[in-house]
Amino acid sequence: MATVTLNRPDMRNAFNETAIGEITGAFRALDHAQEVRAVVLAANGPAFCAGADLNWMKKMAGYTRDENLADAAQLAEMLRTIHTCSKPVVARVQGDCYAGGMGLVAACDIAIAAETVNFCLSEVKLGLIPATISPYVIRAMGENAARRYFLTAERFSAQEALRIGFIHQTAAAGALDAAVADIVRALSANSPHAMREAKRLVRDMAGAPLTADLIADTAERIADIRSSDEGKEGVAAFLEKRKPGWL
Incomplete structure (x- = not known):
């Protein structure tokens, strides 16, 4: 901090x-x-x-x-x-x-x-x-x-x-x-990469019209974060009941 x-x-x-x-x-x-x-x-x-x-x-x-x-x-x-x-x-x-x-x-x-x-x-x-x-x-x-x-x-x-x-x-x-x-x-317990993307998500989605392009954008974002290094590590740590590597 x-x-x-x-x-x-x-x-x-x-x-x-x-x-x-x-x-x-x-x-x-x-x-x-x-x-x-x-x-x-x-x-x-x-x-x-x-x-x-x-x-x-x-x-x-x-x-x-x-x-x-x-x-x-x-x-x-x-x-x-x-x-x-x-x-x-x-x-x-x-x-x-x-x-x-x-x-x-x-x-x-x-x-x-x-x-x-x-x-x-x-x-x-x-x-x-x-x-x-x-x-x-x-x-x-x-x-x-x-x-x-x-x-x-x-x-x-x-x-x-x-x-x-x-x-x-x-x-x-x-x-x-x-x-x-x-x-x-x-x-401090959260994924730095995920928090960065979550901040961007709020900025981009707040007040935006609910269009097909917006829905497609959200699908792309979750796919990107799931395939990211920290996304993979976070899910693996959860399933293996251990702390993620960013802690």
């Missing part, structure tokens, strides 16, 4: 162009690290992430449209890199999570938050919209909830985030690390 930690606690872990570049680089490197089975995205300090850094926002206020477009493209690439990482990514949300920070959480595969955490999509209060994070946030919480929270900019609790499906689990603050460790332990 590897951990990527947001470490600007004095700035409530708000991100700027430097942080965006560092996060993107870290996930690109971990994507190719064969010894890593899972990645935890964590943060130091009382907040998980407050979104965009105020000083960065002041600088962006003077940008041309083209400069804003280039800046937004870097943020979009960071989120895409997290979302498409071949390793399972677990968000450990220990503190409040606002605006762009919610995009970070939504781009992860599994999100666990402390019971005291508050969430907020605050962009419209500033005359903005959560555009870059929207593909991930809407997938995580659903269109109906997104319509409300995109428009109202209300704060909502970890319990509400769990109810609408934005996060997968809550835990008492003192039990957050144990809850994350349980998930990582479960992930």
